Amino acid sequence: MRTWFITGASRGFGALIAEKALRAGDAVIATARNPEDIVARLGGHPNLLAVRLDVTREADAHKAVSEGIKQFGRIDVLINNAGFGVLGAVEETSASETERLFSTNVFGLLNVTRAVLPHMRRQRSGHVINISSLGGYQAYVGWGVYGSTKFAVEGISEAMHQELAPLGIHVTVVEPGFFRTDFLDEQSLVKTALELSDYDETVGAMRRFAMNANHAQPGDPTKFAESIVHLVNSAKPPQRLPLGSDAVARIQAKNQFVEAELAEWKELALSTDFAS
Numbered sequence: 001m002r003t004w005f006i007t008g009a010s011r012g013f014g015a016l017i018a019e020k021a022l023r024a025g026d027a028v029i030a031t032a033r034n035p036e037d038i039v040a041r042l043g044g045h046p047n048l049l050a051v052r053l054d055v056t057r058e059a060d061a062h063k064a065v066s067e068g069i070k071q072f073g074r075i076d077v078l079i080n081n082a083g084f085g086v087l088g089a090v091e092e093t094s095a096s097e098t099e100r101l102f103s104t105n106v107f108g109l110l111n112v113t114r115a116v117l118p119h120m121r122r123q124r125s126g127h128v129i130n131i132s133s134l135g136g137y138q139a140y141v142g143w144g145v146y147g148s149t150k151f152a153v154e155g156i157s158e159a160m161h162q163e164l165a166p167l168g169i170h171v172t173v174v175e176p177g178f179f180r181t182d183f184l185d186e187q188s189l190v191k192t193a194l195e196l197s198d199y200d201e202t203v204g205a206m207r208r209f210a211m212n213a214n215h216a217q218p219g220d221p222t223k224f225a226e227s228i229v230h231l232v233n234s235a236k237p238p239q240r241l242p243l244g245s246d247a248v249a250r251i252q253a254k255n256q257f258v259e260a261e262l263a264e265w266k267e268l269a270l271s272t273d274f275a276s
Contacts, residue, residue, distance in 0.1 A: 001026055001047075003072040003073075003076050004017075004018070004027070004076070005064075005065065005068055005075045005079070005116060006018050006021075006030050007031050007079065008032060008083065009028075009032055009038055010033075010034065010038045011041060012221070013221065014079070015030075015042060016224070016225035017081070018042055019225070020225045020228070026047065027048075027049075027071075028047060029049045029065075029067075029072065031052070031053035031064050032053065033054050035051055049067065049068060049072070052064070053082075055111055056107065056111070058114075058115075061112045061115040062115045065116055076125065076126055077126070077232055078127070078129065080113065080128070080129070080130045080131060081131045082104060082112075083104055083105040083149075084104060084189065085146045086101050086189075086190045087146070087192070087203075088145070088195070088203060089141070089192075089199045089203040090144040091199075092194045093192050094194065097145075097192060098145050101145060102152075106149050110156070113128065126170070127170040128170070129173075130153050130157045130174070132150045132174060132176075133146075134177045134178075134244070134251070135147035135150050136150025136153055136175060137175055137250070138250050138251070141203055142202070142207065143206070154173055157171055158173070161239045170237050172241055173239070173241070174228070174231075174243060176219065176242075177244030177250070178219055178246055189210070191207065195207075219244040224243055227241075227243055
């Protein structure tokens with residue numbers, strides 16, 4: 001029996017992953033700001049421990065991990081899932097909106113990771129799965145600051161993958177496209193207080209798209225959760241896992257663009273070394 005530690009487990013991807021893990025016979029330390037919401041969503045289960053956790057508070061992270069270790073003795077899988085989005089142009093996104101976003105999506109992930117890793121290092125085993133976004137691989141209008149938090153998660157994950165592999169710990173960053181969750185609802189998505197008319201054709205169009213796309217996204221959340229279980233069961237998990245046809249298509253398009261642009265500017269790029 002494995003033990004999972006899942007942040008943001010009261011709804012969305014977190015709750016669905018917790019359900020799948022419990023059905024597989026594993027133990028789950030499910031965390032959220034209101035653990036009562038976890039019990040209401042998942043019900044009572046002998047292998048479920050619902051714990052209060054505000055990921056922006058490092059003391060909360062250590063306390064939640066300690067409670068989980070006390071209950072189950074180990075943590076085998078960490079799902080860093082807690083986070084939210086901000087929709088607005090980079091210029092429209094205020095300092096306070098940016099700081100709040102990074103506090104959860106980046107610093108919160110680091111708080112939880114630092115609390116869990118000592119136990120995985122002691123075990124010489126474990127799997128850290130950081131939920132990023134397609135926006136962490138390719139930025140696009142309206143999601144620049146949100147995407148920057150996910151770009152940070154990508155960089156953190158790549159470094160951790162290299163640092164922890166010799167210790168028997170896997171690291172995977174997951175890049176979902178648009179899935180039919182509540183991400184575009186007000187609970188998970190904040191629109192910037194400032195909206196500038198100059199951005200109406202770009203960011204304004206994205207705001208209108210997001211409003212109409214809510215609960216019409218192509219990705220199936222249940223299949224997402226099943227794919228995470230499949231990932232955890234893999235003997236050789238990948239460093240990066242895009243999920244959803246839209247994610248795969250955009251990643252392939254960006255890779256092609258980068259290759260073409262690099263070829264176009266390669267001569268100038270190579271000209272900046274000292275002459276041999």
